[in-house]
Amino acid sequence: MEPTTLEEPTPSERLEEEQEVSLARAFGGRSFLRDVVETLLLTLIIFLVVNTLTGRFQVRGTSMEPTLHNGQYIIVSKLSYRLSDPQRGDIIVFHPPNGSREDYIKRIIGLPGERVEIREGAVWINGYRLEEPYITSPMPYTGSWELGPDEYFVLGDNRGGSSDSHSWGPLPRENIIGKAWFCYWPPQHWGPLPHYRFPPIEEEE
Known part of the structure; x- marks a missing residue:
């Protein structure tokens, strides 16, 4: 071998x-x-x-109490109003027309073309009283507004402590950033935001 x-x-x-x-x-x-x-x-x-x-936005102040609280962090959908029109009861984030550099968060109350009145501590749309179960106190002010084709009337849920349409007028649609969608902080408030749906409102006869 x-x-x-x-x-x-x-x-x-x-x-x-x-x-x-x-x-x-x-x-x-x-x-x-x-x-x-x-x-x-x-x-x-x-x-x-x-x-x-x-x-992503942070709620600052108490103008949306008791629905939203100071310090909450929320996600806003910028796509929602490219697919459909804003609805009454939607909570939105927008650039206010009063010259403030901060973005505001409020609830849509009046829609384009409607007549909005605040009297007797309540909101009236085209002569119809709006029932709002999410507010805890009546409005301490009065007024009347006619909305244009692309204008919305927005109010904070804390009616006695909010800078909104009752003080600076209707909100142009072009100022709307998006629909507030989800709270991700703090953990105890985690979840979808409570948008309220109203029944259809017709012109008062």
Whole structure:
């Protein structure tokens, strides 16, 4: 039986092996770098899409008590009113027309073309008294407004402590940022926001 022997690779064979190892390392590094770039691009795309369709806001003050509380963080859908019109009872975030740099959050009470009156401590739409179970005290003011084709009347649920349409007038639709959708902080208030649905209102005969 012949003894087993090991042959040393020739210089040319050794060079080929080193080149193969170098190529494998190069392609491996390129694959890792590509994965990192693709992950970053995907993260950026998701971030841009989410921020285009939604916004995150903090409730400041007590103008929406008892429905919303100071310090709550909410998600606002910017897509909702591209698909449908704002509805009475919706809670919305908007740029106020009174010159304030802060965004406001209120509830839609009057719709385009309606006549809004505040008297006897209540809201009247086209002569019909609006029943609002989410407020806890009557309004300490009076007034009357005729809304234009693209104007909304918004009020805070805390009627005695809110800067809203009763003090600075109707809200143009173009000022609306979106529909308040979800509270994500603090944990005890986590969940969808309570939008109220009213029955249809007709002109008083």
